[in-house]
Amino acid sequence: MDSFWAKKDDKSGQLKWISLSDHLKDTCEVAKKLWDLWLDEGQRAMIIRSISPSSEELARATLIFLAATHDEGKASPAFQAMGFFHRPSDIDQALVDRLEREGYIDLSHLYLSEPHKVHHSEAGQVLLLEMGIGEDLALIVGGHHGRPSNHIEPSLINSYSANFYQEENEKSVIHQRWKRAQEKIIEEALRTSGFSSIQDLPTVDVRGQVLLSGLVIMADWIASNEEYFPLYPFDDKEAPDGETRRSRGFEKWASNQSRWRAEKFGDLVSLYQSRFGFAPRKAQEEMNRVIDQIQEPGILIFEAPMGMGKTEASLIACEQIAAKTHASGLFFGLPTQATSNGIYPRIKAWMDKLDPDNQFFPRLQHGKAALNPLYDRVSHGIDIDGEGSIPTNQWFSGRKTASLDSFVIGTVDQLLLLALKQKHLALRHLGMSKKVVIVDEVHAYDAYMNQYLATALRWLAFYGIPVILLSATLPIETRNQLLAAYLSGKGCRRREIKGMFRPDLEEAYPLLTYSDGKELHYFADFSPDTANNKRVDMRKLDEEDLMELLEDCLATEGVAGVVVNTVKRAQQFAQECIERFSSDQVLLLHSAFIASDRAKKENQLLSMLQRGGDRPKGMIVIGSQVIEQSLDIDLDSLFTDLAPMDLLIQRIGRLHRHKETKRPKKYEKAICYVMGSNDQLDFEPGSSAVYGDYLLGQTLYYLPDQLSMPEDISPLVQKVYGEIALFTDEERQEKHKEARTRYEEKKNQKKARAENFLLGRPQRMKTIEGWLANSPAIDSEERGYAQVRDSDERVEVIALQRKQGGYGFFEGEEDLSGQIGDNKVAQDIAKHTITLPNALSRPYIIDRTIDELEQFTLENLPDWQESSWLKGALGIIFDEGGWFELFNFRLHYDSTFGLTLERMEDGKI
Structure with missing residues (x-):
C-alpha cells in the first residue's frame, strides 16, 4: 500500500508525490481534529442522533473509518496506471515501475477498454459494498467528490473486473494481490477507528450521511491542500515524520480561528446596552423574553413595522438560541447585494462585542463581496480605525468553502442553494448546521423563490437548525407555507400542522410565531409603541399633476421622494425634473448605474437623509424599487407608482421615518400620493409587466384614504393577498377575474419550474443515493443564483x-x-x-x-x-x-x- 500513489506532480521539473497510505492517514488525522476542534456541540449532537446504536464514541469512530477508506478506489489498476490526461510525465512511469517491482507485474502494459468508466470514488463505493459494508457508509465514500451515486450495483465490479483487479480471473496471482491490498486498507481503517470487524460498524440515517459526507469532503480537501500537506520529492529516501507533519498541517489550517460559545445572560437591558449602546424598546424586550422561555428552538417569524429594531432583536435572539442549541455561528441573509453590504457593518459591530477574549471574522458572501471596501480590509486583516485586525482563515474564502465559515452575511441565495441539487451540496448543509439562520425581508421573495426557501427550511428543520425570519409585511398564505415546511421537516404531519394555525391571530400585528419542538405558538400581546405610530393620508394622483406638486415641495424646502416601478420611468422623471428645476436639486437612484456610482449615490443619500444627516433645503429623490429596500432615509412627502400593498407599505416606511426631523410646516402631515391608480384597471405597462394586473387591482381596491401604521399593515396585506376584490360593475369585475386567473397560472408555473431541481423531502429518503439526480448543469455561483431566483x-x-x-x-x-x-x-x-x-x-x-x-x-x-x-x-x-x-x-x-x-x-x- 505504501507504493500506491494518491497524488503526484511534476511542476518545475521536480517529481513529487504522496502515497495512498500517507494521504489516508493525513485525512484521518484531519477528520479527528475536525470532530474534536471544529464541530460544535450542536453539530456533534446531530450526527450522534443519526447513528445507531447512538453514542459519541461510535459517531467519531465512524467518521474516522470513512476518512480512512474514502480513497479505497485508488487501490486499483485503473487508477494506479493512470497518467496525466494532457501530457506524458516521467513520474507516471516511475510510479508504475515501483509497483511492478512490488509484484504488480505488467502494469505498464495494461490495456483497459474503458479505464475511466468507473471513477475512483465510485470504485471505492463498490469495493466497500463487495466487502459487506452497508450502503449507508459506502455511499459516503462514493460521494466524496461531491455527488453521491444515482444507482450503483455491486455487480459493476464484474462488468469492469480488469479496472478493479487487472485480470478477470479471480484465481490469478495479480487479481488476488490487488484484492488483498484493498482488504488491507479496510483492515487498517477498522484498526485506526477502533472497530474490531465490519459487523461492528453502525448504521447511519440520511441526516448523518449528508453531514458525514460534508466532513469527509472537507477533511479530504484540507489533506489535499499542499499549503498544509505538501507532496514529497519522489526520490527522497528518508521516510517523513508523518505524525509531526500531520500535526503541523492541521495547526496551520486551524490558525486564525476562534470558536464562538454563546452564554446565557440575565439582564436584557444591560445586554442591549453592551451590544448596541441603547436599552431595548418594549417590543424588543418582549420578543426576547418570549424566546428565553423556548425549550427547543425551531422556526421563529417576527412580523413588525419598519424601524422597530427587528435586526437588533434578531441578533440578541441569535445569542439566546445559540446558547440553547450550542450553535457556534450565524448566517444572515438579505434580498440583495446592496442590502447585504448595508447590514455588514452593523453585524460586524455586534460581533466585535460578543467575546472580550476573541475576535470573530464576519464573512460577506455574494458575487461582489471582494469589491466591498470594508470587507476587503477586514478579510485581509487590515487594522480598522485602530481597533486591531481580525484574524482570518483564507481557506474559507473559496467559492465552495465560504459557507463553512462560522459567521456569514450575504444574499438569501446562499440559503436557497441548500435546496438546489448541486455538486458538493453536502458542504453547504454542513456549513449551515453550525449556525443560527436569520433571513430578513422575507416578503421580498416570489412564489418561485419561496419554493426553494420552503425546501431549505424543511431540511434545516430535519437537522434541528434554528431559523429566524423577519418581515414587516407577510401574507398569511406565505407565513403558513413557511411554518408548514419547517414543521414537516421536524416530522409533523400536514393535518397536525393545519390544526396548530391560529385564524384568530392571522391579522395580529406585531406578531411573533414560533415553534418549540413540534408545537407551534403565537405571541401577539405586544405593548403599544405609540412613539412609532403614524397616520398617512393616501391620495390618488394623476401623473400630469406631479411636477406642480414637486415644484411646491422645493419652494417650501421639503424633501420629496418619487418611487416608480421601472428604471426607464425613473430616468424619464429625472430628465423632466432636471429640465424644470435644477440638477443640484435632483438625485436619481436605480439599478442601472455603475456599481461605484450607485454606492456613491446611496452614501450621498444617506449622508443627507439618514437620522442626524445634513438635510438639504429642498430636494427631489427619484428611484426605482432600490429605495424601498433597507435604506434608512426620511422623506417629507412621497409620490409612488401603484405597487402591491406590502411593497407600497415598504415605500411608505421612508415617509416621516424619523420623528425628530424638523419639517416644513406644510409637510408636518404625512401624505403619500399614488400614481397609476387607474379605476379602469388599465395599469401603466411597466408596472403591469413587473407586478401583474391582479395584485395591482387588489391593492387599488383596498387602498385606504388614510393608513394608520402599524395597526393597518397586516389587515391590508392580508386582504390584498387573501380576499378577491369585488368591484361594483360587471366589466371591471370580469377583467379582474381574468387577471387573477393569469396570476394563479403564473404562480403555479413558477412553482412547477422550481420543482425541476429541488431536493426531495428528507423524510422520504433512506439513503443519499440519487440525492442529486437530475441536477442542472451549473458551472458558476452566478448560474446557481439565477437558478434559485428564476432569472x-x-x-x-x-x-x-x-x-x-x-x-x-x-x-x-x-x-x-x-x-x-x-x-x-x-x-x-x-x-x-x-x-x-x-x-x-x-x-x-x-x-x-x-x-x-x-x-x-x-x-x-x-x-x-x-x-x-x-x-x-x-x-x-x-x-x-x-x-x-x-x-x-x-x-x-x-x-x-x-x-x-x-x-x-x-x-x-
Whole structure:
C-alpha cells in the first residue's frame, strides 16, 4: 500500500508525490481534529442522533473509518496506471515501475477498454459494498467528490473486473494481490477507528450521511491542500515524520480561528446596552423574553413595522438560541447585494462585542463581496480605525468553502442553494448546521423563490437548525407555507400542522410565531409603541399633476421622494425634473448605474437623509424599487407608482421615518400620493409587466384614504393577498377575474419550474443515493443564483470611458490603461461593473451579446487576462460622449441618469 500513489506532480521539473497510505492517514488525522476542534456541540449532537446504536464514541469512530477508506478506489489498476490526461510525465512511469517491482507485474502494459468508466470514488463505493459494508457508509465514500451515486450495483465490479483487479480471473496471482491490498486498507481503517470487524460498524440515517459526507469532503480537501500537506520529492529516501507533519498541517489550517460559545445572560437591558449602546424598546424586550422561555428552538417569524429594531432583536435572539442549541455561528441573509453590504457593518459591530477574549471574522458572501471596501480590509486583516485586525482563515474564502465559515452575511441565495441539487451540496448543509439562520425581508421573495426557501427550511428543520425570519409585511398564505415546511421537516404531519394555525391571530400585528419542538405558538400581546405610530393620508394622483406638486415641495424646502416601478420611468422623471428645476436639486437612484456610482449615490443619500444627516433645503429623490429596500432615509412627502400593498407599505416606511426631523410646516402631515391608480384597471405597462394586473387591482381596491401604521399593515396585506376584490360593475369585475386567473397560472408555473431541481423531502429518503439526480448543469455561483431566483442569465460588464488615447473612469481624466499590473488599480477597475439591460440578455440574443463583448475585450483589453482581478471579465469602453455600439444597439451612460439603450434600424437610431 505504501507504493500506491494518491497524488503526484511534476511542476518545475521536480517529481513529487504522496502515497495512498500517507494521504489516508493525513485525512484521518484531519477528520479527528475536525470532530474534536471544529464541530460544535450542536453539530456533534446531530450526527450522534443519526447513528445507531447512538453514542459519541461510535459517531467519531465512524467518521474516522470513512476518512480512512474514502480513497479505497485508488487501490486499483485503473487508477494506479493512470497518467496525466494532457501530457506524458516521467513520474507516471516511475510510479508504475515501483509497483511492478512490488509484484504488480505488467502494469505498464495494461490495456483497459474503458479505464475511466468507473471513477475512483465510485470504485471505492463498490469495493466497500463487495466487502459487506452497508450502503449507508459506502455511499459516503462514493460521494466524496461531491455527488453521491444515482444507482450503483455491486455487480459493476464484474462488468469492469480488469479496472478493479487487472485480470478477470479471480484465481490469478495479480487479481488476488490487488484484492488483498484493498482488504488491507479496510483492515487498517477498522484498526485506526477502533472497530474490531465490519459487523461492528453502525448504521447511519440520511441526516448523518449528508453531514458525514460534508466532513469527509472537507477533511479530504484540507489533506489535499499542499499549503498544509505538501507532496514529497519522489526520490527522497528518508521516510517523513508523518505524525509531526500531520500535526503541523492541521495547526496551520486551524490558525486564525476562534470558536464562538454563546452564554446565557440575565439582564436584557444591560445586554442591549453592551451590544448596541441603547436599552431595548418594549417590543424588543418582549420578543426576547418570549424566546428565553423556548425549550427547543425551531422556526421563529417576527412580523413588525419598519424601524422597530427587528435586526437588533434578531441578533440578541441569535445569542439566546445559540446558547440553547450550542450553535457556534450565524448566517444572515438579505434580498440583495446592496442590502447585504448595508447590514455588514452593523453585524460586524455586534460581533466585535460578543467575546472580550476573541475576535470573530464576519464573512460577506455574494458575487461582489471582494469589491466591498470594508470587507476587503477586514478579510485581509487590515487594522480598522485602530481597533486591531481580525484574524482570518483564507481557506474559507473559496467559492465552495465560504459557507463553512462560522459567521456569514450575504444574499438569501446562499440559503436557497441548500435546496438546489448541486455538486458538493453536502458542504453547504454542513456549513449551515453550525449556525443560527436569520433571513430578513422575507416578503421580498416570489412564489418561485419561496419554493426553494420552503425546501431549505424543511431540511434545516430535519437537522434541528434554528431559523429566524423577519418581515414587516407577510401574507398569511406565505407565513403558513413557511411554518408548514419547517414543521414537516421536524416530522409533523400536514393535518397536525393545519390544526396548530391560529385564524384568530392571522391579522395580529406585531406578531411573533414560533415553534418549540413540534408545537407551534403565537405571541401577539405586544405593548403599544405609540412613539412609532403614524397616520398617512393616501391620495390618488394623476401623473400630469406631479411636477406642480414637486415644484411646491422645493419652494417650501421639503424633501420629496418619487418611487416608480421601472428604471426607464425613473430616468424619464429625472430628465423632466432636471429640465424644470435644477440638477443640484435632483438625485436619481436605480439599478442601472455603475456599481461605484450607485454606492456613491446611496452614501450621498444617506449622508443627507439618514437620522442626524445634513438635510438639504429642498430636494427631489427619484428611484426605482432600490429605495424601498433597507435604506434608512426620511422623506417629507412621497409620490409612488401603484405597487402591491406590502411593497407600497415598504415605500411608505421612508415617509416621516424619523420623528425628530424638523419639517416644513406644510409637510408636518404625512401624505403619500399614488400614481397609476387607474379605476379602469388599465395599469401603466411597466408596472403591469413587473407586478401583474391582479395584485395591482387588489391593492387599488383596498387602498385606504388614510393608513394608520402599524395597526393597518397586516389587515391590508392580508386582504390584498387573501380576499378577491369585488368591484361594483360587471366589466371591471370580469377583467379582474381574468387577471387573477393569469396570476394563479403564473404562480403555479413558477412553482412547477422550481420543482425541476429541488431536493426531495428528507423524510422520504433512506439513503443519499440519487440525492442529486437530475441536477442542472451549473458551472458558476452566478448560474446557481439565477437558478434559485428564476432569472435569466444577466450580462455584467466593467464600464469605462476613453481617456487620452487609453481608458479610465467616467468621473476622472486619468488614463489607467498602462497600470493594469498594479493590483490596486485593477481592483478599482473591477468595482466599476454594470448589468446590461434585459434586451441584451434574452435567451435568443445573450450568446451573441457575450460573443461580441468577449471579442471586444480580447482585442481592446488583452492585458486584463494577466490580472487576477480582471481575468475573464467583459469590458466596454464608452466614447467621450458616453456612447458604445453593440451590433443593433447603442448604449449610453452618464453618471446622472445611468445606462440607457437605443435600438438601431439599418445602422441608424
